[in-house]
Amino acid sequence: MNIDYKKLEMKCWFEDENGNIVEKDDPRACFYRNCFPLQLHECLDEYCYHPKNPIVKFLCRKSETLYKLFSRGKDKTFKSIFDCTTTYMSGSDCIVAMVNSGDFTLEQAIWVYAKSCERCMNALCYKYLDGKEGYPEYSEEWEKANTVCDFCREMDSHKC
Ligand SMILES: [Zn+2]
Structure with missing residues (x-):
């Protein structure tokens, strides 16, 4: 294999119609690849059922009974x-550590x-990066962050 490592660092670039990399202002630039x-x-x-007829569509939106009919x-x-896309570039070290721990694929x-x-990302970093980054679950910072996701929502409801 002949892998150009410089190219691997590129995230977005412009190309001409033959796929050659060109500058943004180059008159040959006709594609933007990212x-x-x-x-x-x-x-x-x-x-669900998506009617094509605009009148049927309107009626289905107005009434659940008509939709069922x-x-x-x-x-x-x-x-x-x-x-949507979520970028997790900042977490690559943590993700590698999570995999290496054997806890996750x-x-x-x-x-x-x-x-x-945010607080769960920090808790993951703290746990899998040996406390070098982030903060532990239930710590003061964790409580202060006051963010909620599927991974910590249930813990909150147990506390009530
Ligand atoms: Zn969370």
Whole structure:
């Protein structure tokens, strides 16, 4: 393999029509390419009956009874609601440590880190980077951060 490590550092660049890298102001520039390997891509699709007829669509939105009537026997289809990416570049050291600990697979570690709120990210860093970064769970700083995500929400409700 012949891997150009300089190219691996590039996250975005302009290309001409033949895929050659050119400067932004180059008159041949016609594509802007961006590539971020450390991103979690998440999509949410609505999965239900989506009428094509605008009148039926309007009626379905107005009344659940009409929606049930019109949708009977019809196939459900997907419709994108949102599409977002979360960059977890700052957590790469923590993610590697999480995987090396044996507690998580790479996919799980990325998922957990990228979906964590601020205090959970700090708690993960503290735990997996041997206390060099972040702060421990339930510490004063952790309480002060006052952020909430799926990984710490339940702990809060247990305390009440
Ligand atoms: Zn959290």
